Amino acid sequence: MHPLHFPRHADPLRFWRRIAPDRVALVDRARGGRQTYAQLDAAADRWAGVLRARGIGRGGIVAALAGNRRELVELFFACGRIGAALLPLNWRLSAAELAPIVADARPDLLIGEFRFRAQAEAASADAIWIDLDDEAPRLLAAGYETVDDVEVDADDPLLILYTSGSTGRPKGAVLPHRQIHWNAVATTTAWELTADDVAPVSTPLFHTGGWNVFATPLWIRGGTVVLMDGFDADGFLAAFEEEGCTVALTVPTQLMMLMESPRWGRPLPRLRRFVSGGAPCPASLAARVREAGYTFREGYGLTECGPNCFAISDDEAVRRPGSVGWPVPFLEMRLEAEDGSEAAAGQPGELLLRGPQVFAGYLRNPEQTAAAFTADGWLRTGDLAMRDADGAYRICGRRKEMYISGGENVFPAEVEAALCDCPGVAEAVVVGVPDEKWGEVGRAFVVARADAPLTEAEVAAHARTRLAGYKVPKTVFILPEIPRLGSGKPDRRALAAMEPAAPVGA
Template sequence: MRNAGLGGWPARRAQMSPHRTAFVFADREVSYAEVHERTARLASRLREAGVGAGDRVAYLGPNHVAFAETMFATHLLGGVFVPLNFRLAAPEIAYMLGDSGAGVLVYAPECAGVVRDQPYLPGLRTVVALRSPGAEERDFESWLSEGDPAPVDVPVALDDIALILYTSGTTGRPKGAMLSHANLVWNCLNMMVGVDVTSTEVTLISAPLFHVAALNQTLLPTFLKGGTSVIMPSWNAGACYDLIEKHRVTWMFGVTAMFAEFARSPRWADADLSSLRTLMSGGAAIPVQLIRTYQERGLVFCQGYGLTETAPGATFLEAGESVRKVGSAGVPVFFADVRVVRPDLTPVAIGEPGEVHIQGPNVTPGYWGNPEATAAAFTGDGWFRSGDIATVDGEGHLTIVDRVKDMYISGGENVYPAEVESVLFEHPSVAEAAVVGVPDRTWGEVGRAFVVPRAGATVTPGGLGEFLRTRLAKYKIPVYYDIVDALPRTGSGKIRKPELRTRPLPDGSHQARGEG
């Protein structure tokens, strides 16, 4: 086989374990043999649609088996898969489709409104719906079934680009982080060193697959080992309990909001969770008390740290250290190096905060069509700048303590204040705006916007919230709004965001929370 990338995985797995179940979705089970046949058929249809080496295929929708099938079929042809965040607004989706130059879009029925609300871009040649909402779109299943099941074998190198994953940028424009097939393979190896993934693994995919963690930290390692991925369309604590008990789930990944809701469920005390071998978190530091809640239930809870640009694993706390080092992000993954440095790139002392840098075969080659951002992301000696601040203890364990940039994480989603501020500035009555993240019990963090109205103009929290709802994804919209006369500034004119973060929250009224 000339395909050294992920596109060859279905054929290799079908040869080794054809009858094992690769995916479970709703009441449907898909064997590795079926995945192989379906991806070959789909690849033939994509090739007829003009997809070849380096061409981009986008996917928009909640978790579904079709996500993985479309990805593997794209990789069979040497194409680049572009998973899109279905929570985004139509203008945000349009930008990513245009920036990536995607020629094919596969989308779920839940996203039909977003797709129809934007003009099809000139480069978008083919649009396929999982269930056809109209005559103009092709239906995914019928389209796939008419494809040729003959094996596809085109040369694909490990260094070829496999994914473009969009991350929100501090300038208000998202950047497309490129990940090669090699990045993904090395990340799987790192994951399987840190977690004892087995061929009998039953992995619950409950976080969004368009995120690097759900895809690369759970689905791909499980597929590589020949285990079973139980795919949830979206997070639901009750359904999660049902699936764990029904399928005897052994491994799952989640973020703070998911694990907090799961533990608050009335089913927590009595549910049969005995099959779970490993719980894994990422996206943001999990509160120590929440980790201990799981440990007291007899569950192994491991944390990791990483970024989209590192595919994503950079550090990991193995199960054996999960109690003694609770709250730590662990040590560098096996096949990567991590350093914590001062601004002059000298190593920090024990306990001294510094910026996390990563180097290794899991690190992105750069940003799609953005050489300036790529150059800025790396140091002169070739280390990737994470933009995150950490401390290191005497045993080399990292603890993430802050972010160099102003990004905050809400429900596992990265939110960049500059993007929200740029949209607020579009409001005709807004003169200035500053957004910071503040703690929230449910989502980890939520946004708080400080807004200065234009002279003679009036703005209300409810009006600002309504203005943003059609322009930004829901999780990016601030929860709190402060209408102020001026913003605090440094001597050089920069806004003092640390001062804004320390101000007491508004009184919690519906006006302060932008709900009316």
């Protein structure tokens, strides 16, 4: 790609501080702070001064080990102004898990909360630490000299997000200015976001969903982001009412938790829609959201592209259950069949993506970067999708999650959707496990709803009424909760390795 410059005035805070300085840019619910565009802009400048005083400039990496708090947003914009990249670390990881990430990234500085300091020091004895709760306030008050923002190239890193490592060693996905900018432009266009929109962000900021589903798109439009330090169903819905939220990202598990809140079903006059992402949403769950009087759409994306890759209207979302719609502007797509040819309409194929919303590669990992792309530059998502005759897409699931039972392809997402229709089931995850007779068979793990008794036999019987025989899980287990990765997605490797007592055959 031809190198493009992102001039200093491309920073959206620089624009909105002049046009609408008193408009609220950020609400920190956990700490009660509210920042206008002018205040957030000034705070980013103060951090830029602190980072420059530490010798950090273009090409530098600033790591952060903290929950969702306003300082991470200030650091994000400060890093953009000096040409550095922000690396938000997963605070859920142990020191032993963090150590190889810090060693791989080699950050110039580690900024974090006191509650994570021992964890950080155990992960890296050499990291230079700035404590957000102690040292940072004094540094920010020092009044470092203001310096002009640097010009950066489109492919210069702005965010580095490490994968959860479900298939091996974590990799640092480099999100350049180009990706974040074009995802924001495409999202505000295709999802019809405006300066009047207000979005809660409870997804951790070590995840692309925390930054790039609604936050960076809304800041480019002059909207408002409501930052929440963790997901709590009652608190999430309270924020909707109190802050006048209009759009929100959830994952299916969170939707189920919201439905158990006494606040669920109350009128939310400013709400335009819920968007579900992170995993396919069962049709029955989507129907329950709409029955409560709320508008609902499904989205799709990944750290390495977008993450907002499709768009669909509210009406089409009702008419096409499970569909994510059509490609957003600037993004090309194709479906690759097993033999490398283009998959026909109605046939599954691996989703390949190409456009300015694609990431710049994995940090210091040219081999994995090369493996992520085809020879002609398409990003391999590893996800299987199908395209309708009129070009609308639906996601089938991960290629690596698909298993073959008796010679037939089985997509876990389809089986999970059927199981979630069983009365009493709150959540279901299906994995393929080896079987002497069939090669592979399904093993289902379900979580019961709090208000409904449930047995494995009932789930197995329900599956037989909804699915072809080869799709029916051979065993069903009821768990109190599903183990999860740092991203919040089910830990399928851990589930596949489980051998809970007393399985019920399907």
